[in-house]
Amino acid sequence: MRYFTLFFTLLLLFAGCSAETEPSEFDDPTTLNFNKGWEFVKDIDPNVSDEYFDRNSSIEWEMVSLPHTANIEPLVISDQQWQGDVFYRKFFEIDRDQAGKQFALRFHGAMHEADVWLNGEMIQKHKGGYLPFVVDITDQVEVDRENVLLVKLNNENNPTIPPGKPIETLDFNWFSGLYRNVDLLVNEKLQISDPIAADRVSAGGVLVNYTDVTDESATINIQTDIENFDSTSRNAVLKTVLRDHSGMKIAERSTDEQPISAGDHHLFQHEIEVEEPNLWSPDSPYLYELTIELHENGEAIDFWQKRIGIRTMSFTEDHQFVLNGKPLQLRGTNRHQSYPYIGYALSENAQFRDAYKIKEAGFNFIRIAHYPPDPAFLEAADELGLLFMNAIPGWQFFGDEEFQELALRDVREMIRRDRNHPSIVIWEASLNESDMPESFMERAHDIVHEELPFEGIYSSGWIDHAYDIFIPARQHASPPEYWASYPQEKPLFIAEYGDWEYYAHNAGFNQDAYEDLQEEERNSRQLRGDGQVRMAQQALNFQEAHNSNLQGWAFGDANWVMYDYNRGYDVNLEASGIRDIFRLPKFTNYFYQSQGGPNPDPNAEFNRPMIYIANFWSDPDFKTVKIYSNTEEVELFLNGKSLGRKNPDIDRVSTHLNHPPFTFDIEEFEPGILRAVGYINGEVVTEAERTTPGEAAAIELEYDRSGRELEAGQNDVVFVYASIVDENGTTIPNAEPDVQFEVEGDGELIGYNPIEAEAGIATVLLKVGESDGEITLRAFSDGLRSDEYQVIVN
Template identity: 55%
Template sequence: MPEQHPNGTDAETQVCVSTSFNTNLSNTPDNRYLMPVPSLLSSTMLRPSCGLLLIAALSQCTSSANSERNTQAPPAVTQFNQDWQFVRDVDTTVTASLFAKTGSTAQWAPVSLPHTPRIEPVVTEQQQWQGISFYRKFFRVPAAGPGSRVAIEFGAAMHTADVYLNGQNLQRHVGGYLPFTVDISRQAKYGEENVLLVRLNNQDSPVVPPGKPLKGLDFNFYGGLYRPARLILSDPLHIANAVQANRVAGGGLLLHYENVSPQSATLHLQTDLQNDAPQAQTALVRTVLLNEKGQEVARTTSEAASVAPGASSQIKQQLSIAQPQLWSPDQPYLYRAVVEVLRDGKVVDRQETTTGVRSIRFAAKTFTLNGQPLRLRGTNRHQEYPYLGYAISDNAQYRDAWKIKDAGFNFVRCSHYPPSEAFLQACDELGLLVMDSAPGWQFFGNAEFQKNSLQDIRDMVRRDRNHPSIVLWEAALNESDMAKPFMEAAHKAVHEELPFAEGVYSCGWLDYAYDVFIPARQHLKAPDYFNKYAKDKPLFLCEYGDWEYYAHNAGFNQTAFSGLKESERTSRQLRGQGERALTQQALNFQEAHNDNFRGPAVGDANWLMFDYKRGYAPDIESSGVSDIFRLPKFAYYFYQSQNGPVEGRNGFGKPMVYIANYWQPTSSKQVVVYSNCDEIELQLNGKPVARQRPDATKFADRLAHAPFTFTVPAFAPGTLKAVAYRNGKSAATAERRTPGAAHHLQLRYDRSGRDAGRQDVLFVYAEVVDVNGTVLPEATNSIRFALKGEGELIGDNPVRAEAGIATVLVKTGLEKGTLQLTATGDGLTDATLKIETK
């Protein structure tokens, strides 16, 4: 590999690749470490009219399916996810045979992106697969080249990618969580077939963050090209991609708001133009801001600017917004900024990004949003799915965000790495505040590792900087013994990339250098933890509710804990471990969350939202408020009760009530009910048990909405009903029926704000129910699934039900249509479900 500059480009040539128009992403992926790729220096320009012609040519020449194309121009963009081939566990040497359609001994399997190298079992005594794998794709580009720029964008690849085109090594990208782009303008054979080869290595590496070997890591880093890819044809004069440009506070679009109020706001927008043509180009930038109805709110056009050959130019603009709709968790209003680059009166590049008008401020003891104090009520999220690891659809990313919002949280920490852009876009749309996190956990490596980590921090900020949801940048290696110079450099990197006087906050788990201190609650001992933190610095508790109970250090509820077994007192409880275990987990979270209000913290984030798998243990880490299949536990509804009741625009935070009890002979007569209302009346078989106000205990005295605990004198089979009252009026109801004998199955799939789409990944749940449709919470029947239509069953089949529900993953096909899923079980009436993909 040739010598490289610190910014990742080779010593002779810095290559800049076009960004693309995409209505779903605020920035487009780009490359990080470049090997020499000579710039395309052609006088042939891609005009807007040519863009449409090129898309037509792409539809005939590429092997990507028509249904994936984005026909907006310019630039011409086609999804690049179909007709890939994959092989692993073969000779890792790159030879000519890997580029040949015939004659190779490798058994290539047809795959589509996103893709994972191996379907992993939910629970295994072996670690996830690690090794070297190959992806390749045969494709064509229009014969009209090489006048335009041609690039391939990868959303992410785990974690070291060597990319070849037609046998030539083009570049290496290091890092598994952020995007990169491969420019193929010079090497592509226009009008002929090309073969792209990606050699991927996800083996342990001490220089690639997170750096720690998988066998000692608290999460898994799955392999594969696990995020989407795109093929782009664009003009040599284009909006530079923020990551690929590798310029401090440069590249792409950079948005920032000042003087935000309900009366007005000022949007400062910087557009970074790159000219890779052999002569100077004169262009101007036109920006239009649209509201959610598509109506124009503001417009500005820059003066004409000349951009020298091989150079860049940053165009700064300012727009005034009268009476803006301010973005907040309850009202996540998004505008659209449309930025066009014009040369000789014609559009040669165009980008569109959603944007939210808001202001933030962290101070000691207070976080304010749009000038109003707001308590951050958060959780942590790992992005993995069972079986598929990281290779999930954008819809699946959205559903995860929807569940976090539905569970009552207004904040999510992206532990312990940057998430997909689709997840962040969902947070923008749904109203979730975000801590974006650099890859790292309990490992601090050598100089090369630190260099790569600092580059990760910069690339993370460059990719994600325009999301209104992001309020904190975790520019630290979680629970790692970082050197002070590294922390200083990481903090500085955030502020260099976002050089604004207000509204930019770095954070780290050590109380040094960073703007906001984010320790885990268990980093100090009971009973005070961080409640006596006295420094004049914002404090946010980024983890709580798991380790302090797992390690028997809760310090408060010792009387209740004294009779519990070790396995009973922990927050690590699988959904199938039963009512008592789920009640204990919810109580642990309640107690810890309540106690966090006693100190100066501006908010907290529990550990965690979803159960997940670890590199160092064969079992599932089960302290999630939902299980690994995204099925809620009791604690989910405790947190849901802490939200609202509010009139949120997305329907979250409405009056709710939930009975945390299965009401069967073994159930506790102490019935806990969660609600965000004032009073609850509990009824048994239509007769009142009691009507009560919320609990008044030291474990609930700081909560927005304490639980309601009822004592039922004696068990009687039938129906428990909770009626929630708000201001004296019935606002919500919930029921629990005593389950009878298993009778039949009923099927449903998890929508969570998104119906089934093409190439989607769906959780389908088969519930074991009695004749009345009540789920049997202790059923463990073996259930078999069968699928008809264009789709694929992923995972164990048959699979045993856990707490009465058996789960399978369904991967939908490329075309829209109907899938028919059937579930069968011995002694149970079958169930059939039709899924329409759109």
């Protein structure tokens, strides 16, 4: 804090020297990261006493930083996950030169009932674990002396707090801890208000919308809510600056001086005309930089900045989705935010890596399941070009009056937090698969339009009543038509498919091709370790269902689910993910990847020409070779001999796909090398090989970058993979030895160690510490050559 005044002065000095072509270098000195220097304890008396605020008490506090989980869970939570009371505390000082300012704390995610004390005084209670809350500490904080902040969290079952349903009967887990960031807000009494703390309809903070958007021009409408917490009137001037993606200034607006009375607020309106705008879309997620400065007496006293995207959305008369005036079919997935072991306590980089994999898998849309995500995940969706359906917490539960009021509050606060993200096109103001009365649905729908009174705003719900968009799961209708005959009363989106209808055996019309499979092998819940035949069955199920969805009127669909995850009501993982809980891909991942593109640009990051051989070529009884590719033709070679060049499949489960797979039935199994070559316009554009694995010989280490390198000082976590390979470097898909990991440097390993490899790969989590530099990873297994890997931390 002693550096705050100097930094603030320097910021003003540099702001006064900016040139029209000078790029922005923004760092908001009024919002300070409060993640470090916390102490943590659990399993103590939940009744707070003076001892909890005493540095010299007998309580053994553990030093932690955020994001943090209160309990490291098993890989597979076969018993109910940990629940109970935990405490976090933090000692901090406010410099004397900050006296007279407004101080607040913003908790981005605290699971899920919080009591907050400052200097021994209880100052706020909050219910809800998925959205932020703000605690004004101005009257309690002491200047130029040590303050002690104490936060008590309880994550036990509570039917008044959405999602409300007890964990032991819930299809996911809500975990524990201060699992998202905490900010210290240090503001002048005159300030840009916080949209959550302000609690004003369609106001608070900054609200951006777009009108008259064409390829030639667009109007950005910016509303900024300025609040005066002082006891006297203050005079405000607002300066708004728009920059392009490189930070170069392209427009600037300033207001006249506006007096704001004590305890009052004022809404400033700015319009910025942009000529030849770069419109945001999944293929071109162009982001502008919008900066707002609040000035008083010629000095900048508050700041706000966000990347924004200019775009429009609408629906045609037959309810097809239109983005920027062009029809677009949405191809999506659902995602739970949990990691193994650490639950929800993901770093911002880990959030980005999850989004990156979704984009990499060929999707252009995410339906979040079933609660608002971390803001960093939405920032990633904006940056990567992933359209988004945001959702309030809820699943198969409808509670009492307090529950309902909190759920409706969640609708408002979700919108107020996330309304400026270009990625969000649909607001799921519905309690998923819950029996909601019409009055609740009508109120939730109305709130969406009260908070966002603009064109191109759409609510959604799983019941076809009040909402703008109907979002049933595929299994909510009956086979064989499912939703193909929906009467088009409103836009239709299939929010979940590919799992339950197969698990319940009321679908799967192509499963006679696998008549020898046992019952548990015939559904979509297949682990990587269940083998290639069962992963092929899962991929076929998703292909069949997606192809069927495309035959109806739905403007898009989202499979269930992207990643395997723990759930409260079952002792097993939910294994219908197209990637496993460690984010390793199954065959289905590549089916979806093949549905995107092909983008011929050699510099393209996503949707390039691709090809994948969905057969390990290791089992003489499994000679069907399915190839997923977005090319026009595929030629397959076995040990250098061509087995033919084929066009995409023409069959009942491929009729409406962007890119049907290619199927080769090989008469005789011959160990060796399968090589698949993809052609577009007769030219080779991509190749892939699959080699029959030999005997296990060594370990090969790597870690999951997915668009983000490791970053020190952020509680960053990545998956470390140890592949069991033969002498040629081929992963052994049935290898299951125990693997021991070691780390040297400023990092720690989280998870079972040693751990048994699954389908030839053993995985552990690496969490990096405060220091940049080099971390050394090692992996060992009896009878195999060990491996060592150097990780560079920035």
